[in-house]
Amino acid sequence: MPTDPDRAAAGGDGAKAPMDAVMAAFRDRARDTNLARVEVIEEALGHLQRGVLREEARLTARRAAHSLVGSAGTFGMREASELGRSLEAILDDATGAVGPQVRAGRGLEVVTRLRVALGGSGGSGGSDGSGAPNRPGGGSDSW
Amino acid sequence: MNAAADASPPGIVRRVLVVDDDELILEVATMSLEMVGGWSVTTAADGQEALDRARVEQPDAIVMDVMMPRMDGPTAAIALRQDPATAGIPIVLLTASVLAAERAALAELPVVGVLSKPFDPMLLPAELSAVLGWS
Numbered sequence: 001m002p003t004d005p006d007r008a009a010a011g012g013d014g015a016k017a018p019m020d021a022v023m024a025a026f027r028d029r030a031r032d033t034n035l036a037r038v039e040v041i042e043e044a045l046g047h048l049q050r051g052v053l054r055e056e057a058r059l060t061a062r063r064a065a066h067s068l069v070g071s072a073g074t075f076g077m078r079e080a081s082e083l084g085r086s087l088e089a090i091l092d093d094a095t096g097a098v099g100p101q102v103r104a105g106r107g108l109e110v111v112t113r114l115r116v117a118l119g120g121s122g123g124s125g126g127s128d129g130s131g132a133p134n135r136p137g138g139g140s141d142s143w
Numbered sequence: 144m145n146a147a148a149d150a151s152p153p154g155i156v157r158r159v160l161v162v163d164d165d166e167l168i169l170e171v172a173t174m175s176l177e178m179v180g181g182w183s184v185t186t187a188a189d190g191q192e193a194l195d196r197a198r199v200e201q202p203d204a205i206v207m208d209v210m211m212p213r214m215d216g217p218t219a220a221i222a223l224r225q226d227p228a229t230a231g232i233p234i235v236l237l238t239a240s241v242l243a244a245e246r247a248a249l250a251e252l253p254v255v256g257v258l259s260k261p262f263d264p265m266l267l268p269a270e271l272s273a274v275l276g277w278s
Contacts, residue, residue, distance in 0.1 A: 075167070
């Protein structure tokens, strides 16, 4: 087993280029995974719109939106991550202030934008329209 | 800077158990902590698996997602603290939640800190080092 100094020789700042390559490879996989999550959310919103959304399906969709937030953001798809947060709120609305059909309609609009942000319907991988991914986590200049 | 490696005792590699039900997040966190942090990483897919692995592997720290199937992070954190075999292992939770009430509730758990998802793989080791007091 290597010691930390051994790893340090290959790690730290020297890890940036390999990490960039790894993240680029992961991004396509993350897009596919998150598009599958969008399907789950969309189905639940369809049920909500028709007034037949079961609690278990709502929770499943809510978990999918929550996972999407962390995954999309980590892999540089910042707008998709933020849209995922909007869907979390829509699926989580406990106030009852907005009727289910209106909530579902709003959610389905977000789903459409989310697909574009994820690059699933003609959009780019990034969310700023440049075709390039955003930095993950909204963080440093390191990626 | 390799903050994690610099803070480790000479000749010793920190061992971290990362717990998340998202396979891609597990992979990227592992690469981040190994390539950038210079740590040794093992993984688990949910809280129950984390309990089993922690008892056997005795990692130096556990980094755990909050929302997971079978057993979530908060439940696992409490169970880890109640088990004498794992009670001394510091736990850091990772959450995508931004709600103040949820964050406050997580801070009440027997954990040393709560970090946010999404995370930047180049910064995660340094952030964890700071929370764990390893730097």
